[in-house]
Amino acid sequence: MTYNLAIPAQLMAALGPDLVLMVGAMGLMLYAAWRPESAEHQRRVGFASITVILTTAAAVIWYASSGATASPGVIAVDGFRWACDLIFLAGAAATILLGIESNPRDRVLSAESHVLILFATAGMMILAASRDLMIVFLGVEMMSIAVYVLAGINRSSVRSAEGALKYFLLGAFSTAFLLYGIALIYGATGTTSIPDIGARIVTYSLVHHSMLLIGVGLLLVGFAFKVAAVPFHMWAPDVYEGAPTPITAYMAAVVKAAAFAMFFRVWLESFNLLDGAWLAPIWWVAAATMVVGNVVALSQRNVKRMLAYSSIVHGGYLLVAVASGTSLGSAAFLFYAVAYTLATFGAFAVVSSVSKPGTYATAISDYDGLWTTRPWLAIGFSVCLLALLGFPIFGGAGFFAKWYVLQAAITSPRDLVPLSVVLVLTSVVSAGYYLHLVRVMFMRARPDDAVEPAALAPLTRAVLVSCVGLILLLGVFPNRLAMWARSNALVTSTHPPTAAPPIAP
Amino acid sequence: MQNEFLPLFYTFHFYLFGLIALVGAIVFVTRKSPVAAALWLVVVMFALAALYVMLDAQFVGMMQILVYAGAIMVVFLFVVMLLNLGHPSDLNDMRGKLGRLLAGLVGLALVAELMALTRSEVTMKLVVPPVENAAAGTAGIIGPIAGPLFKEYLLAFELTSVLLLVAIIGAVVLAKKRSN
Numbered sequence: 144m145t146y147n148l149a150i151p152a153q154l155m156a157a158l159g160p161d162l163v164l165m166v167g168a169m170g171l172m173l174y175a176a177w178r179p180e181s182a183e184h185q186r187r188v189g190f191a192s193i194t195v196i197l198t199t200a201a202a203v204i205w206y207a208s209s210g211a212t213a214s215p216g217v218i219a220v221d222g223f224r225w226a227c228d229l230i231f232l233a234g235a236a237a238t239i240l241l242g243i244e245s246n247p248r249d250r251v252l253s254a255e256s257h258v259l260i261l262f263a264t265a266g267m268m269i270l271a272a273s274r275d276l277m278i279v280f281l282g283v284e285m286m287s288i289a290v291y292v293l294a295g296i297n298r299s300s301v302r303s304a305e306g307a308l309k310y311f312l313l314g315a316f317s318t319a320f321l322l323y324g325i326a327l328i329y330g331a332t333g334t335t336s337i338p339d340i341g342a343r344i345v346t347y348s349l350v351h352h353s354m355l356l357i358g359v360g361l362l363l364v365g366f367a368f369k370v371a372a373v374p375f376h377m378w379a380p381d382v383y384e385g386a387p388t389p390i391t392a393y394m395a396a397v398v399k400a401a402a403f404a405m406f407f408r409v410w411l412e413s414f415n416l417l418d419g420a421w422l423a424p425i426w427w428v429a430a431a432t433m434v435v436g437n438v439v440a441l442s443q444r445n446v447k448r449m450l451a452y453s454s455i456v457h458g459g460y461l462l463v464a465v466a467s468g469t470s471l472g473s474a475a476f477l478f479y480a481v482a483y484t485l486a487t488f489g490a491f492a493v494v495s496s497v498s499k500p501g502t503y504a505t506a507i508s509d510y511d512g513l514w515t516t517r518p519w520l521a522i523g524f525s526v527c528l529l530a531l532l533g534f535p536i537f538g539g540a541g542f543f544a545k546w547y548v549l550q551a552a553i554t555s556p557r558d559l560v561p562l563s564v565v566l567v568l569t570s571v572v573s574a575g576y577y578l579h580l581v582r583v584m585f586m587r588a589r590p591d592d593a594v595e596p597a598a599l600a601p602l603t604r605a606v607l608v609s610c611v612g613l614i615l616l617l618g619v620f621p622n623r624l625a626m627w628a629r630s631n632a633l634v635t636s637t638h639p640p641t642a643a644p645p646i647a648p
Numbered sequence: 649m650q651n652e653f654l655p656l657f658y659t660f661h662f663y664l665f666g667l668i669a670l671v672g673a674i675v676f677v678t679r680k681s682p683v684a685a686a687l688w689l690v691v692v693m694f695a696l697a698a699l700y701v702m703l704d705a706q707f708v709g710m711m712q713i714l715v716y717a718g719a720i721m722v723v724f725l726f727v728v729m730l731l732n733l734g735h736p737s738d739l740n741d742m743r744g745k746l747g748r749l750l751a752g753l754v755g756l757a758l759v760a761e762l763m764a765l766t767r768s769e770v771t772m773k774l775v776v777p778p779v780e781n782a783a784a785g786t787a788g789i790i791g792p793i794a795g796p797l798f799k800e801y802l803l804a805f806e807l808t809s810v811l812l813l814v815a816i817i818g819a820v821v822l823a824k825k826r827s828n
Binding site: 151154165217218255256259266269277278281284288289291 | 801802803804807808810811813814815817818819820821822
């Protein structure tokens, strides 16, 4: 069926899964506040949140399979939206599963932490759906505000508070860039609707309009902050290090995927026609992110900081897919987001279980000889690290993820071969830190005074096993996922420009 | 323009309130005492509200005074006083006779202007003829704001309320007392 978004009732129907999640989150918010903080209540709310997520996922699948479409309007009803929603929901579920077990260990007892994850995920779903810059802004803020709080949810940790404050201040600063960019784009085109902006750029030949270009530049700065691209990445390592480990995984994987979903939607549906003007900045930001992120990651001695830089680097790889500006690029993004989310959650599940209670920071030396005490943990971690590296076979889906990004870059009508070369070369550099960690686990002796890592809690084990299993499975049978990504890719703005109203005198 | 008074009247007040807003803003950022700075911000808000009214956006002007000068500034001052940042002696910002005299003169001038305007027939000439206001139609001043807000921007409006809810939950989660 086709939703007519001008009618409020049909707009509401088109937002079905989002509403399920928001209503569920609001109900749980009341339930969370009903009883005093305790480990059991936190656990109960956690499981209730999982139920809400599963219900939402069922709604998403039902909408996706019904093949509904919508009239042009503020939100999109298309495969890309549902595909992104499923990735976000899976990530949120994994975060909550990890959180249920690690929160009491970290003395985070507030049950609201799970509710905030639901709200952040609702913001992301809005972001994936939005076809209007105003909705984009509201989605970004709903996601970011919830995540600012989550980053500082552990109030007994000074590092956590420092990271959260940094994140909040820089995030607010970047929001100002985003908003100012949106205002200038509105000033130049007279609309905030994403497809209409693209159409009006053509109709009024605004390609060299300086107000539009400044607006697009500011928008790019705002987006680059959100995806932690160099030179706007400074906040990421501190925030990732200070936040509770499940939240770090959430920020590294899901928040990043949501920011990229918005990036793809905005760029492919409206600014694709500004070819020359935006390609150069994205090119340089992507190249700088890959080079700086990888080189700095080499010198990290803390696993969480290293994984933070690794997540910055993966943002750089995805920027290459954005730069391709094709439908294939967005398909590559969907595949990448799945593989990267699995690998990140697997890796952070291990970090969470190896961390000493009460501290998040795990030095690389804590992993010395992990193979001798916890062989399966070492193997699982290695698979995730190899997936992040993009190693064939043992890295499973990670290899194909990188492959599809490269394919999108090389087949792009824009000349992205130099950028692809940068991607491949920096991937080789990244082997330096991923394989170092693998080497430490397998080839160093376990120090005698090393603390025995606690036995893996059942939910953490479930997350780790399913992530590793899926990485390997998708590495052997990537076809179905690739087809799914291809069929849910964004359609680029090659459509004939719709008639725009005349500019008011 | 309908008569010869309007442009002059308009220009004069535009520069008057513009000047008050600019001076107020500069003084606001240069004050050391937070209480004095907050009060100067109120001056800026009022001047901006006057400018909005001159743009025929009376509703926005009133909201500016009610929300910014009223609610938000009260919260500001509350925080300042709860944290005990302000000292009574700092409140005495207008030191010296000159400052007080100047403030008094500006105030008197505005009051005199109001008195003069209510008594003279100039006011009647300044009323914009209904023809120019036809665009507003029967919806009045608030109609052009309310209409789009609940039609074109319905989703944005509703999402804003969820956004504010998230912000409130976040603030409470971070600030509430720990049970243990």
